[in-house]
Amino acid sequence: MPEDEQETSGISRKHFIVAAGVGALAVPAALSAAGPASARVRPEAGRLLTPTPKCTDGDSTATPSQMEGPYFKPNSPERADLTTPGMPGTKLTVSGIVYSQSCKPINRALLDFWQADNNGNYDNTGFTLRGHQYTDAQGRFTLTTIVPGLYPGRTRHIHVKLQAPGRSILTTQTYFPNEPRNQTDSLYDPRLLMKVTSGPNGRDAVIDFVLRVP
Ligand SMILES: [Fe+2]
DSSP states (O other), X not given: OOOOOOOOTTOSGGGTHHHHHHTTXXXXXXXXXXXXXXXXXXXXXXXXXXXXXXXXXSOOOOOOXXXXXXXXXXXXOBOSBOOOTTOOSOEEEEXXXXXXXXXXXXXXXXXXXXXXXXXXXXXXXXXXXXXXXXOOXXXXXXXXXXXXXXXXXXXXXXXXXXXXXXXXXXXXXXXOTTOGGGGXXXXXXXXXXXXXXXXXXXXXXXXXXXOSOO
């Protein structure tokens, strides 16, 4: 039975092996443009153009960080589908876009996911329900997985680390709406709620992330 997750200050850096290889990547030219697009207003033919719209989640505030917890493992396999044939649980697809703070989609952003299985257990010996992937040129990602089970002390959640090429790592978690334990889990943050719909083949969840990239 997994133990409750405890905050462990200073635990983060030693686990960033997956991200370490990514950190050497050059920042794409699109990300190095001076100044946030939302702050630029370009004159054209004597009038001002509308500034770049805010990010689709309603603001361009960076996604808040959350504790890593005790179950992260470095060197997860690169894969967008964490399921295996016959894996118990409700199928779940998580998709979204990774943005910069100026609402530009980030190409080749790393997302490293890990989560509990249907019974609320983490695989601490192998890599079941662990995997990393990269966004496409439009900043998009799609994760195929199952709805994580509950375990003592926590509401339902998925862990993820994100990193824009050459930038610092964001460690956070995502949450499910209408979960009774959202009211009692002190880590729960409504800013990290996914929009979840149910269909004949499982659930679809959507969440966008905003990284601290100009
Ligand atoms: Fe967890």
